[in-house]
Amino acid sequence: MYQIKTYNVISQAGLKELTPDQFALNQSDQADAIILRSENLLNTNFSSQVKAIVRAGAGYNNIPLDQANEKGIAVFNTPGGNANAVKELVFFMMGVCAREIYPALNFSQENIGADVSLRTEASKNSFRGTELKDRTLGVIGLGHVGSLVANLGLAYGMNVIGYDPSIHPDAAWEVDRAVKRASNLSSLLKNCDYLTIHIPYNEDNHHFIGASKLQMLKKTAVVMNFSRSGIVDDQAVLKALDQKELKFYLSDFPSAELAGRPDVLITPHLGGSTREAEHTAARMAVRQLKEFLLNGNLINSVNLPEINEPFSTDYRVTIVHHNIPNMLGQISSIFGDFSINIDRLSNRSKGDLAYTMVEVNDFPLAKKEEFLKALQAIPSTIRTRFLEHP
Numbered sequence: 044m045y046q047i048k049t050y051n052v053i054s055q056a057g058l059k060e061l062t063p064d065q066f067a068l069n070q071s072d073q074a075d076a077i078i079l080r081s082e083n084l085l086n087t088n089f090s091s092q093v094k095a096i097v098r099a100g101a102g103y104n105n106i107p108l109d110q111a112n113e114k115g116i117a118v119f120n121t122p123g124g125n126a127n128a129v130k131e132l133v134f135f136m137m138g139v140c141a142r143e144i145y146p147a148l149n150f151s152q153e154n155i156g157a158d159v160s161l162r163t164e165a166s167k168n169s170f171r172g173t174e175l176k177d178r179t180l181g182v183i184g185l186g187h188v189g190s191l192v193a194n195l196g197l198a199y200g201m202n203v204i205g206y207d208p209s210i211h212p213d214a215a216w217e218v219d220r221a222v223k224r225a226s227n228l229s230s231l232l233k234n235c236d237y238l239t240i241h242i243p244y245n246e247d248n249h250h251f252i253g254a255s256k257l258q259m260l261k262k263t264a265v266v267m268n269f270s271r272s273g274i275v276d277d278q279a280v281l282k283a284l285d286q287k288e289l290k291f292y293l294s295d296f297p298s299a300e301l302a303g304r305p306d307v308l309i310t311p312h313l314g315g316s317t318r319e320a321e322h323t324a325a326r327m328a329v330r331q332l333k334e335f336l337l338n339g340n341l342i343n344s345v346n347l348p349e350i351n352e353p354f355s356t357d358y359r360v361t362i363v364h365h366n367i368p369n370m371l372g373q374i375s376s377i378f379g380d381f382s383i384n385i386d387r388l389s390n391r392s393k394g395d396l397a398y399t400m401v402e403v404n405d406f407p408l409a410k411k412e413e414f415l416k417a418l419q420a421i422p423s424t425i426r427t428r429f430l431e432h433p
């Protein structure tokens with residue numbers, strides 16, 4: 044029985060797939076695995092029992108990856124699971140801004156009365172908007188979210204420029220060929236009317252949009268941040284807005300300093316908060332977790348390599364280890380020492396870590412603990428698991 048702990052509201056559409064004969068949900072503090080959304084676990088010290096942490100969503104900057112790597116904990120996210128929801132919110136908010144919808148709605152609320160139609164006609168000029176068609180949309184980051192945003196921009200008749208120097212080849216296939224590739228970031232910044240950022244928050248991307256980049260924008264530009272608060276320097280935005288060097292800021296991340304301004308619209312981190320996105324992300328999270336706990340497969344892990352093989356033998360031994368030479372030799376020789384014949388061996392690496400999955404049919408179960416101890420004693424082994432065919 045695997046103990047699963049959840050944080051935040053995880054959709055039942057996913058959780059119901061954790062069959063009670065194999066998984067106990069929130070019944071013990073000694074969790075084998077954690078499923079979460081935005082809960083900040085950066086200061087959490089995980090017990091040696093925790094084998095996996097699954098982010099039902101895209102951004103995993105709330106999970107301490109260094110600690111996970113040290114302890115051989117597999118960390119997963121659910122890429123693309125909520126991307127459509129973010130794309131739709133970006134365009135809703137762009138429309139709200141372009142068409143002066145917020146002050147217009149306030150006007151209607153405040154002027155409900157007999158002569159409302161008269162006042163409405165007289166006030167129309169105050170709420171005259173602009174169209175998105177023929178405006179230039181700059182998209183930084185063309186992954187799961189950014190590619191959808193860029194393509195929808197084209198459908199709106201916008202001129203779309205994209206920037207993503209390390210785009211994944213799979214992601215590049217998703218981007219419409221009519222999206223222009225910015226040769227450098229400054230050419231994108233100088234030309235766009237709307238700038239939207241869809242990159243992960245990490246050390247490199249802290250305050251990615253700050254004073255110097257804001258200064259390159261047109262004074263009439265609108266900046267949109269539906270990625271993470273730390274990616275945009277709010278103080279620099281505030282200054283640019285005050286000095287009329289920026290027209291509008293749309294963000295999904297509330298901040299005290301930006302609150303209450305007519306040139307700022309902030310949603311309370313709602314990008315992934317649709318029923319559909321929450322269901323999809325939770326289902327992906329649970330399915331990936333089950334594959335890992337029951338079969339040792341790694342699907343959408345952010346710190347370990349992808350490996351997804353059918354479990355066709357009686358047993359599997361999985362080893363998380365440092366990505367260094369001669370690990371396979373050392374691992375195989377321990378199998379040899381215990382006279383265990385290897386039916387299949389898969390080994391993949393990602394950065395400094397590697398994952399080896401060894402499949403066997405005949406295994407001396409009486410010697411299991413001694414065998415796992417020998418594997419664990421290899422200096423660069425981080426974590427071993429023994430799995431029986433489910």
Ligand SMILES: NC(=O)c1ccc[n+]([C@@H]2O[C@H](COP(=O)([O-])OP(=O)(O)OC[C@H]3O[C@@H](n4cnc5c(N)ncnc54)[C@H](O)[C@@H]3O)[C@@H](O)[C@H]2O)c1
Pocket residue numbers: 101102103122123125126129183184185186187188189206207208209210211214241242243244248251269270271295312313314315316
């Ligand atoms: N507001 C929300 O509710 C919400 C929902 C989903 C995702 N997000 C945020 O959006 C981010 C992106 O999500 P995704 O699913 O598209 O991720 P993704 O990994 O599919 O794509 C991110 C892209 O950004 C690119 N990139 C990284 N650093 C860059 C840089 N400095 N300049 C240009 N490109 C850069 C990468 O090459 C990659 O193609 C997530 O990390 C998350 O923080 C927010």
Ligand SMILES: O=C(O)[C@H](O)COP(=O)(O)O
Pocket residue numbers: 080081082099100101102103125312314315316
């Ligand atoms: O990174 C994400 O997936 C989004 O920011 C959504 O976060 P949430 O699951 O906490 O709503």
